[in-house]
Amino acid sequence: MNKVDTTPPVQAASSRTRSYAYFGLMVALLLSAWGIMFYKLYVLDYPLAGLIPSVSYRVDLNIDTTGHGDDIKVSTYLPKTDHRQFIFSEENSSGNFNFAINNDTLNRQAIWTADNVQGRQSIRYSYSVESKHVQYSIPDDMPIPKVYSDELVPYLLAEEGIQVDDSLIAQTLAQLFPDTTPTVLEAVTTIHRHLQDNFENRNFSGFTDALTTLKLGEASCNGKSRLFIALARKLNLPARLVGGLILKQGSKRTSHQWVEVYIAGHWVPFDTINDHFADIPSNYLTLYYGDLVLFKHTTNVNFNYSFTMVKRLVPKREALELLDHSSLNVFNLYTIFEQVGISQNLLKIILMIPLGALVVVIFRNVIGMETFGTFLPALIAAAARETGLIWGLIGFVLIILISALVRKMLDWLHLLHSPKMAIMLSTVVIVMMTMTVLGVQFQLFELAHVTLFPIAILAITAERFAIIETEQGTLKAFRITFTTLIVIAACYAVMDSLFLQSMILAFPELLLVVIALNLWLGKWIGMRLSEFIRFRKLIFAKEAQA
Numbered sequence: 001m002n003k004v005d006t007t008p009p010v011q012a013a014s015s016r017t018r019s020y021a022y023f024g025l026m027v028a029l030l031l032s033a034w035g036i037m038f039y040k041l042y043v044l045d046y047p048l049a050g051l052i053p054s055v056s057y058r059v060d061l062n063i064d065t066t067g068h069g070d071d072i073k074v075s076t077y078l079p080k081t082d083h084r085q086f087i088f089s090e091e092n093s094s095g096n097f098n099f100a101i102n103n104d105t106l107n108r109q110a111i112w113t114a115d116n117v118q119g120r121q122s123i124r125y126s127y128s129v130e131s132k133h134v135q136y137s138i139p140d141d142m143p144i145p146k147v148y149s150d151e152l153v154p155y156l157l158a159e160e161g162i163q164v165d166d167s168l169i170a171q172t173l174a175q176l177f178p179d180t181t182p183t184v185l186e187a188v189t190t191i192h193r194h195l196q197d198n199f200e201n202r203n204f205s206g207f208t209d210a211l212t213t214l215k216l217g218e219a220s221c222n223g224k225s226r227l228f229i230a231l232a233r234k235l236n237l238p239a240r241l242v243g244g245l246i247l248k249q250g251s252k253r254t255s256h257q258w259v260e261v262y263i264a265g266h267w268v269p270f271d272t273i274n275d276h277f278a279d280i281p282s283n284y285l286t287l288y289y290g291d292l293v294l295f296k297h298t299t300n301v302n303f304n305y306s307f308t309m310v311k312r313l314v315p316k317r318e319a320l321e322l323l324d325h326s327s328l329n330v331f332n333l334y335t336i337f338e339q340v341g342i343s344q345n346l347l348k349i350i351l352m353i354p355l356g357a358l359v360v361v362i363f364r365n366v367i368g369m370e371t372f373g374t375f376l377p378a379l380i381a382a383a384a385r386e387t388g389l390i391w392g393l394i395g396f397v398l399i400i401l402i403s404a405l406v407r408k409m410l411d412w413l414h415l416l417h418s419p420k421m422a423i424m425l426s427t428v429v430i431v432m433m434t435m436t437v438l439g440v441q442f443q444l445f446e447l448a449h450v451t452l453f454p455i456a457i458l459a460i461t462a463e464r465f466a467i468i469e470t471e472q473g474t475l476k477a478f479r480i481t482f483t484t485l486i487v488i489a490a491c492y493a494v495m496d497s498l499f500l501q502s503m504i505l506a507f508p509e510l511l512l513v514v515i516a517l518n519l520w521l522g523k524w525i526g527m528r529l530s531e532f533i534r535f536r537k538l539i540f541a542k543e544a545q546a
Contacts, residue, residue: 022523026516026520029513029516029519030513033509033510033516036509037507037509037510054130054313055130055312055313056130057129057283057310057311057312058089058126058128059126059128059245059309060124060126060309060310061123061125061126061305061307062122062123062305062306062308063112063122063123063124063305064121064123064302064303064304065120065121066119066120066301066302067116067117067121068117069117070301071113071114071115071116071117072097072113072297072298072301073296074113074295074296075110075112075295076109076110076295076296076305077107077109077110077292078125078287079108079244079285080107080108083134084131084134084286085130085286086129088127088128088130089127089128090126090127091127092125093125093126095121095123096114096117096121097113097114097121099111107288107292110125128312129285131247131282131283131284133279133280133281134269135278135279135280136266136268136278136279138184138185138188138264138278139185141183142183142263144181144183144187144237146236152238152262155233155239155240155262156233156236158233160291161207161209161226161291162209162210162229162291163209164230165234166210166230168211169230169234172231173231173235176191176194187237188261188263188268188270189277191228191232192270192272192277195224195227195228195272196272196275199213199218199224199227201219201220202219202220203220209226210226210230213227220273221256221257221271221273222241224272224273225259225272228259229259232259237261238261239259239260240260240267240289240290241258241259241291241292243255243287243288243289243292243294244257244258244285244286245284245285245307246283246284247284249309249311250388251306251307251309251444251446252306252309253305255287258270258271258276258280258284269284310386311498312348313348313501348501348505349382351504352494352504353378353379354511354514354515355494356375356379357375357378358514359377359378359487359490359491359494360374360377362521363487369483370483371483371484371487372461372484373457373461376457376484377488378491378495379457380392380491381489381491383449383450383452383453384396384488385495385496386446386449387450387452388446389496392450393489394447395447395450395453396453396458396485397485399431399432399453399462400458400461400462402427402431403424403428403462404462404463404466406423406427406462407420407424407462408466408470410423411470421459421463425455425456427462428455428458428459429455432450432453433451435447436448436449465480
């Protein structure tokens with residue numbers, strides 16, 4: 001028996017029109033995105049490498065000191081812009097301290113002073129860094145020079161901790177070069193490999209001189225570097241100590257030291273802790289030159305410091321100059337936003353939220369995971385860029401649980417809904433502020449950024465958690481919380497991808513592709529993954545019968 005189509009002709013025609021419009025809109029969005037990208041790359045001749053932003057770091061130096069009525073002085077070294085690193089967006093926040101900078105030929109020293117200091121005081125100095133990897137090639141047959149200019153002579157002399165003239169240094173060189181006078185390449189290669197392969201790396205704190213390193217056969221970066229310099233200077237190679245930071249997302253207290261040897265008009269870097277020979281990675285930040293102490297402060301005061309580093313993307317300065325007069329320069333668009341107080345970092349987060357929302361749609365409509373709110377995971381993931389994923393999830397769970405507990409107490413009081421929600425909102429703010437204070441107190445600066453979470457949405461989420469817990473049980477409420485955390489983590493992984501961030505910043509028209517994908521998912525009629533897993537036995541049983 002044949003099935004008769006009873007759909008009215010007008011309704012069928014309307015359905016076909018909607019289908020044509022649906023597919024036409026998807027095609028138009030995709031063609032528009034690809035067309036703009038093609039125009040940029042092949043008509044305006046945009047350099048693809050220039051469009052991809054550079055990696056930069058925002059560095060926050062946090063100093064805490066406690067005074068007892070005495071004067072306090074604190075000093076440290078700040079990075080300078082040079083051929084390898086570019087320093088910008090510097091900010092000082094030092095409360096009652098006076099701030100000054102002393103500059104000399106090589107270094108830039110920051111000094112904070114205050115009179116009659118009572119209680120705990122905080123200093124924060126922030127700057128952004130964009131640096132690049134530099135590698136040098138040393139000629140095979142270059143002899144070690146016998147004479148240098150006057151400004152290089154100090155880098156051949158003995159210093160405290162760099163005992164160039166000690167007999168043990170001469171004996172070591174005699175063992176390394178028994179019968180030959182080495183070339184420059186042979187000298188630095190042999191010294192580097194000797195320290196890298198035959199000396200253990202140890203995390204010693206404090207000062208370790210060259211002879212102590214030689215006798216122990218192990219040292220931290222400062223001990224190995226001083227021994228490298230002593231051996232190099234004894235061979236008549238000018239060498240100096242360099243102090244700085246290895247830039248990495250997160251907080252740290254440890255600085256790093258390495259060596260530079262003057263070769264053919266260049267200061268060539270060597271690091272025998274991390275095995276960098278005649279090259280320096282892009283995440284090495286130079287703070288000072290010379291055998292100096294990074295921090296100095298008044299004695300008999302409590303003194304703590306830490307560096308907090310956040311990885312960010314910025315436009316390449318070369319691209320800004322090259323594309324300055326282009327009619328479709330995307331970086332000029334970013335400049336317009338910066339004029340109204342929207343930084344590129346904030347704009348990047350805004351542009352990445354649609355990608356996070358797409359991830360939420362996939363998890364809800366295709367996989368079948370239930371979450372609190374439609375786009376809450378994407379918004380929490382965006383805020384968690386400042387806290388990090390782990391602290392972001394911990395902060396989210398604590399806020400929801402504490403606020404939900406307060407909500408249950410308010411139910412017991414039988415309050416009206418609007419005042420109850422206002423109290424919930426205040427509770428979320430109090431919890432977030434408390435977590436920020438505790439984060440600063442215990443130097444968990446990632447947790448301190450939990451105040452960036454969307455307050456109103458968290459209050460509504462806590463309300464929903466309490467309702468589900470009351471109506472459907474505690475297990476159901478925690479199950480949805482768990483799946484929400486999974487989706488937040490997935491959104492974070494996508495939104496934190498440097499590749500995707502670079503592509504969206506360079507080609508914001510890709511958001512049209514995101515819209516097209518949402519249109520496609522909007523017609524999703526297939527079985528969800530969770531449903532397939534739930535009914536897989538029944539599905540396979542029917543296939544076996546067929």
